[in-house]
Amino acid sequence: MMNPIKDNKIYIIIATLIIGFYSWSAFAGRAFWEDTPVTRNAGYTGPIPHSGYGVRFYHK
Amino acid sequence: MAASINLKQFPQPQKQECPECHKQITIYDPLGSEMVVCPGCHAYLHFTGSKYVVRNHVRSIQYDPVLPLGTEGVFKNIAYKVIAYLEKKEVGTGYEWREYMLYSFVEGYAFLAEYNGNWILVAGKKHYPILDSLVDNGDDDISVDGQGYMLYNKYAPDITALIGEYDWDVLEERIRASEFILPPTILVKEENVREHRTDYYWGRSVKAEEISTAFNIPLENFPEKTEVGACELSPYRKRWRDMIKVTGILIIIVMVIQLLLLAIKPEKNLLDSSFNFSPQTLSTADSLKNAYSGTYEMKSFKTPSFVVDNGSAPLDIALSSAVDNNWFESTIELVNEKDNQTWNLTKEIEYYHGYEDGDSWSEGSTNGEALVSSIPAGKYHLNVYPYSGAASINQMNIKVTESEVLWRNILVTVLVLLIYPLYCWYRAYKFETNRWAISDYSPYKKSSSSEDDD
Numbered sequence: 001m002m003n004p005i006k007d008n009k010i011y012i013i014i015a016t017l018i019i020g021f022y023s024w025s026a027f028a029g030r031a032f033w034e035d036t037p038v039t040r041n042a043g044y045t046g047p048i049p050h051s052g053y054g055v056r057f058y059h060k
Numbered sequence: 061m062a063a064s065i066n067l068k069q070f071p072q073p074q075k076q077e078c079p080e081c082h083k084q085i086t087i088y089d090p091l092g093s094e095m096v097v098c099p100g101c102h103a104y105l106h107f108t109g110s111k112y113v114v115r116n117h118v119r120s121i122q123y124d125p126v127l128p129l130g131t132e133g134v135f136k137n138i139a140y141k142v143i144a145y146l147e148k149k150e151v152g153t154g155y156e157w158r159e160y161m162l163y164s165f166v167e168g169y170a171f172l173a174e175y176n177g178n179w180i181l182v183a184g185k186k187h188y189p190i191l192d193s194l195v196d197n198g199d200d201d202i203s204v205d206g207q208g209y210m211l212y213n214k215y216a217p218d219i220t221a222l223i224g225e226y227d228w229d230v231l232e233e234r235i236r237a238s239e240f241i242l243p244p245t246i247l248v249k250e251e252n253v254r255e256h257r258t259d260y261y262w263g264r265s266v267k268a269e270e271i272s273t274a275f276n277i278p279l280e281n282f283p284e285k286t287e288v289g290a291c292e293l294s295p296y297r298k299r300w301r302d303m304i305k306v307t308g309i310l311i312i313i314v315m316v317i318q319l320l321l322l323a324i325k326p327e328k329n330l331l332d333s334s335f336n337f338s339p340q341t342l343s344t345a346d347s348l349k350n351a352y353s354g355t356y357e358m359k360s361f362k363t364p365s366f367v368v369d370n371g372s373a374p375l376d377i378a379l380s381s382a383v384d385n386n387w388f389e390s391t392i393e394l395v396n397e398k399d400n401q402t403w404n405l406t407k408e409i410e411y412y413h414g415y416e417d418g419d420s421w422s423e424g425s426t427n428g429e430a431l432v433s434s435i436p437a438g439k440y441h442l443n444v445y446p447y448s449g450a451a452s453i454n455q456m457n458i459k460v461t462e463s464e465v466l467w468r469n470i471l472v473t474v475l476v477l478l479i480y481p482l483y484c485w486y487r488a489y490k491f492e493t494n495r496w497a498i499s500d501y502s503p504y505k506k507s508s509s510s511e512d513d514d
Contacts, residue, residue, distance in 0.1 A: 004302035029373035
């Protein structure tokens with residue numbers, strides 16, 4: 001009888017590393033990515049030119 | 061006559077002279093074999109009880125047998141001797157295969173069939189008592205030992221050439237065969253049209269290496285495997301099934317870690333307030349410039365302080381403002397009051413709607429969210445720099461939540477864990493589609509009616 005853990009040990013090792021990284025990120029409060037760019041220690045330099053939705057006047 | 065069985069050893073071979081070409085023919089089962097092919101003149105001889113008479117002539121074989129007649133070996137713990145070789149084809153198609161008849165002095169006949177380098181060992185009930193559990197409900201609904209078999213092929217075999225000896229008139233019989241598979245096993249149903257008899261044979265896929273070892277034949281003599289065998293065991297199927305179990309456990313571990321995190325670092329609302337603001341007092345030139353560009357810069361403000369307890373933690377900053385066919389944007393500066401470290405981001409809100417050509421439409425939303433991660437424990441406040449597309453927008457709501465569940469991390473981790481299992485599934489699927497590619501009964505092919513519909 002083949003052992004699923006023994007047969008897939010490389011996958012399990014890699015999966016353990018992935019889960020380890022996930023656990024570290026979770027406990028460090030670290031998101032894999034931030035959807036709004038965040039800059040550290042940058043002062044306010046005025047409003048950013050607004051572009052808006054490119055299609056808002058061409059919705060039809 | 062019937063093959064000699066229940067003996068202690070192979071019968072002593074006998075030499076017989078061909079009545080036609082007078083060549084010596086070796087008979088490996090002299091008491092059991094009734095028909096024999098002369099290797100010299102290809103006469104198909106019938107043993108009448110006292111002598112051999114020519115019944116027919118057969119074509120010479122097209123391929124050199126991998127297992128020569130007389131080869132002995134112990135295969136699956138049974139001693140065999142190769143006593144016949146047949147080349148067959150499917151009537152009405154170009155499919156050809158080869159069969160070796162193996163004689164066991166205990167069990168009788170078994171057959172090694174080879175098609176495109178794939179080998180199957182099939183035999184009857186004497187070899188495989190499992191056939192006692194066969195249930196044939198008709199309409200191709202058949203099971204062995206309670207396990208259903210899938211119809212793979214139906215055909216009429218035609219012997220194109222043969223050598224060796226047989227205990228029945230192999231050329232006389234007319235067979236309609238049906239093959240059912242449950243990899244790595246196969247069930248062959250043979251309906252003898254002339255004798256109105258149905259025989260069942262069970263078998264399994266075997267590797268060329270096993271045959272090579274059993275019969276001491278060099279592996280290089282075996283034909284190259286060119287496609288997936290009908291009942292070949294899929295190496296990917298087992299791996300895919302293993303992966304379901306292993307990956308399932310890994311995903312449960314991810315969920316347990318998340319639950320543990322929720323217990324240690326629960327979600328916490330740090331700030332939820334509305335703020336009013338007014339346009340900045342600008343010089344006339346700047347005001348004109350703003351009006352021209354459509355950007356109205358508001359007076360910045362500072363929120364009350366809040367404390368991040370369970371750092372480092374992610375902070376979710378949710379903004380909302382009652383924009384209506386307009387936009388609102390704000391640069392937000394998260395300030396650590398102890399060391400003045402800052403995190404800056406800009407979030408935009410815009411909402412447009414209308415009614416045109418009888419249809420209502422809308423775009424955008426009056427809410428927006430931004431995530432700042434890895435924020436150390438400490439006391440913080442937000443510096444907010446709002447600006448918008450109208451001077452009338454003068455109110456916003458800010459909500460800050462600590463340790464919100466990072467679904468994106470969970471989703472990405474699970475997706476990454478699924479990559480290899482999905483690859484295994486794909487390989488298993490491809491293996492099965494290749495297996496069924498030549499079958500008219502493939503579960504992977506569209507039915508002709510649905511193709512017609514297309």
